[in-house]
Amino acid sequence: MKISDRQIEGFLKAPDPAIRAVLLFGPDTGKIKEFADRLGHTVLPGFDDPFRLADLTGAQLRDDPARLADEAAALSLTGGRRLIRVRDAGDGNTEIFQNMLETIQGDFLVVAEAGSLAAGSKLRKLFEGARNAAIIACYADEERDLRGLVRSHLQQANIRCSDDVIAFLADHLGADRMLTRMELDKLILYVGEGGTISLDEARQAIGDNAALRLDDIVFAMAEGDPESLDRALTRARAEGMNFQPVLRAAQQHLRVLHLAGNLVAGGQSIDAAFKAAGFRGALWKVSDRLGRQLRGWPANRLAEAMNRLVEAEMQCKTTGLPADAITGQTLLGIALSARNRSRAGSARP
Known part of the structure; x- marks a missing residue:
């Protein structure tokens, strides 16, 4: 079953009890995580109950195909519905999900998180066609939706502001749902709950800095420029x-490159392809750079780099090592690989 845009909010608040599994996919990783958390909270108030929560990855399911069915069939020792989260799901897990949907009965909800999936994806088709499953596409917010998100977030903190402030914030904080909320939280801290913010104050507190810092990092990575990337990472560390x-921003950028590359191969212009792929920003400023990035990233290399970024995020969550060190090492490794590939290509006769 496909959940339409107008149905999403109601479904996230109260999913159909007949639905056993939900697939979240698309280029906006922040939105995917937010929706996954909201669906999870309809089952569990908190994600700290090991008897009712199983947190898996697509790679773990490929290594142990029976794991998903076992978790779905298990009974909670403390009673209550079980939540099973599967991160980084992909087409390689399709048969595993199909077996679970067709054979397992129990009181559980599976929430699967995937990146961008093509229209012909086996996993998409499975969840869309199954009566007991649902699929939600998570693309970058349109301007109207983003303004609604900004307004709602500020209203929750009783922040008063004009429509001009809302428009400014929507224009500058739209790359990723999670990053948008983080920057809005900084703004609320700057103003204080119950305060009023002017357009000048919004520019001082937010400006283009958040977007520019991330752009400097992800563009240097994608362009194979480790020297510029190292400088951008050093500035980011200094700014905390x-x-x-x-x-997540780097993952999203590579997913956008992957989707845009498919659209360009199908005949679309670069600007039209990146807009359709969910790129937010002034395309006219970076169109040439994005075109060069497309030419330097074959689809298989994009998949490898995205996997490295996913693994790095898991390391940040599980190893206890500093996130800045893991992030820096991973991004620099990707940038070096991109540069070496570019040099090897230019050296061919």
Whole structure:
């Protein structure tokens, strides 16, 4: 079953109890995580109950195909519905999900998180066609939706502002749902709950800095420029940037490159392809750079780099090592690979 845009909000608040599994996919990783958390909270108030929560990855399911069915069939020792989260799901997990949907009965909800999936994806088709499953596409917010998100977030903190402030914030904080909320939280801290913010104050508190810092990092990575990337990472550390969102921004950028590349191959212009792929920003400023990035990233290399970024994010969450060190090492490794590939290509006769 496909959940339409107008149905999403109601579904996230109260999913159909007949639905056993939900697939979230698309280029906006922040939105995917937010929707996954909201669906999870309809089952569990908190995600700290090991008897009712199983947190898996697509790679783990490929290594142990029976794991998903076992978790779905298990009974909670403390009673209550079980939540099973599967991160980084992909077409390689399709048969595993199909077996679970067709054979397992129990009181559970599976929430699967995937990146961008093509229209012909086996996993998409499975969840869309199954009576007991649902699929939600998570693309970058349109301007109207983004303004609604900004307004709602500020209203929750009783922040008063004009429509001009809302428009400014929507224009500058739209790359990723999670990053948008983080920057709005900084703004609320700057103003204070119950305060009023003017357009000048919004520019001082937000400006283009958040977007520019991330753009400097992800563009240097994608362009194979480790020297510029190292300088951008050093500035980010000095400014106290949270590095896990940097990894998500890098994942999103590569997913947008992947989707745009498919659209360009189908005959679309670069600008039209990137707009359709969910790129937010002034395309006229960076169109040439994005075109060069497309030419330097074959689809298989994009998949490898995205996997490295996903693994780095998991390391940040599980190893206890500094997130900035893991992030920096991963991004620099990707940038070096891109540069070496570019040099090897230019050296061919």
